[in-house]
Amino acid sequence: MEIKVNALMLRAADYGENDKILTLLAAGRGKLTAGIKGVKKAGARLKFAAQPFCFAEYVLACRGGRYTVIGCSETESFYDLRTDIMKYCAACAAAEAALALTYEGDGADGIFYALVNAFTQMCTGDERRALIAFLLFALDASGYGLSLEKCPFCGKPLSAAGDLRFDMPSGAFACAHCCDGPRAGAGTLNVLRRAAGLPFNEELASPEAEKRALRLFKEYFLYKTDNRFSALSEYIKLL
Numbered sequence: 280m281e282i283k284v285n286a287l288m289l290r291a292a293d294y295g296e297n298d299k300i301l302t303l304l305a306a307g308r309g310k311l312t313a314g315i316k317g318v319k320k321a322g323a324r325l326k327f328a329a330q331p332f333c334f335a336e337y338v339l340a341c342r343g344g345r346y347t348v349i350g351c352s353e354t355e356s357f358y359d360l361r362t363d364i365m366k367y368c369a370a371c372a373a374a375e376a377a378l379a380l381t382y383e384g385d386g387a388d389g390i391f392y393a394l395v396n397a398f399t400q401m402c403t404g405d406e407r408r409a410l411i412a413f414l415l416f417a418l419d420a421s422g423y424g425l426s427l428e429k430c431p432f433c434g435k436p437l438s439a440a441g442d443l444r445f446d447m448p449s450g451a452f453a454c455a456h457c458c459d460g461p462r463a464g465a466g467t468l469n470v471l472r473r474a475a476g477l478p479f480n481e482e483l484a485s486p487e488a489e490k491r492a493l494r495l496f497k498e499y500f501l502y503k504t505d506n507r508f509s510a511l512s513e514y515i516k517l518l
């Protein structure tokens with residue numbers, strides 16, 4: 280049996296002398312793994328299909344519950360993500376989050392299309408903002424959404440709360456006297472509010488605050504998913 284899927288190539292592992300095992304995020308099907316033969320040979324016909332971030336229609340043969348890539352028609356290579364180290368690391372961090380938050384057989388279409396959009400934005404614009412917006416969306420779509428409006432303990436609006444902290448169990452910013460979680464600056468909150476399309480203070484949403492927001496994502500991911508998120512750590516180190 281053959282199936283066709285629109286998918287992003289998010290991970291490739293060597294297999295045997297010339298083959299690879301790809302992890303694809305496919306529209307309507309979620310995460311799936313598929314072997315691809317001979318792609319390490321020079322001049323292999325499907326070499327492009329195993330490149331990081333390749334967005335394509337993959338033709339998969341299914342036998343005994345295993346998929347093999349037998350054809351591939353490229354929609355977008357996202358080539359610019361592979362020629363700039365910052366963009367590459369940001370795209371790896373987004374891919375790592377998508378893989379951690381999706382499952383086999385679970386459509387996860389929201390995350391799929393948000394990732395296509397994030398890769399597009401990263402190619403042409405500010406990869407850091409695209410990464411922050413994607414992480415915020417992907418967490419929300421996975422039931423780990425962040426609360427950016429009111430302290431969950433006393434209900435006071437965060438704009439009036441003074442010193443802030445972040446409550447890991449609920450994923451909420453909170454006032455310092457209600458919560459003993461890690462400190463969280465108003466800058467971090469404003470960077471996230473901008474990414475969420477909420478009113479924000481431009482002066483506080485500085486590049487330094489963007490970096491702190493990414494660190495907060497890393498800690499929150501570890502708390503919620505036990506995923507160490509090494510690609511995001513690499514990206515933060517480069518900032």
Ligand SMILES: [Zn+2]
Nearest residue numbers: 430433454457
């Ligand atoms: Zn409070």
